[in-house]
Amino acid sequence: MDAWLVWLIAGVFAAVGEILTAGFFLAPFAVGAFAALLAALVGAGDLVQLLTFAAVTIACFGLVRPIAKRHMYQPPQIRTGTAALVGRPAMVLERISNDDNVGSVRIDGEVWTARAYDEDRVIDVGTKVQVVEIRGATALVEP
Template sequence: MNDINAWVWWLVAAAGLGIPLVVTAMPEFGMLAVGAVAAAAVSGLGGGVVLQVLVFSVVSVALIAVVRPIAARHRAQQPQLATGVEALKGKQAVVMVRIDGSDGGRIKLAGEIWSARALDAGQSYEVGQEVDVVDIEGATAIIM
């Protein structure tokens, strides 16, 4: 064991920290692995054990302190591009089959025919009238 250089052990530690990163998807393990790679570089350049451990600690803590809050902010942001039914909310549609308070009807929305019902049960919409989609419940568009 004494025949292997310290930088090899740091690279083994980096690989060892990469395994839980992949298995658990916790980015902190990746940041610790980068710290181990930095310590391997210091060892390869001839730095002592104390300097290696210091570099490992400083790089790892700095990455966790800087990158983690940025990643948390990005994770909390809503996507700017709405997709699926979220993209259909607020769009305009054309009534294809009359919609009144008691019965639903059909609308043409984004090139497709959808079942629809009025948001206000007392409201009715005639064929050809343009309406706004306010919500999607299952396969039914809620219009006004």
């Protein structure tokens, strides 16, 4: 079997494997195999083909690694809307009592209807609380 055909088969298998796994691990091997295929087509010897395969594969990994590292260490998505309020401090403006269905807090200058996260807890006016969850237009808080 000709060397170029071996490199073609190796490159196709690596490319198909990359498509099926989507792990971006086999792609550099496929690129290296196709580079060795070109070397074989121009008449390079076996050692040159092997060195071409190794050099191009290593170069591809060198190119891909910094990109992969950058994606691994990206900061978490910026929270917006009501999700951004979770964990924020708030001040109780009206006594919070789940049984009486009353209560309000000020979160970042806005007044929100509030309920205690712990169903049995009553929270008095002036208490500093933290937003645990937002359900609809109601903030669930705890001291």
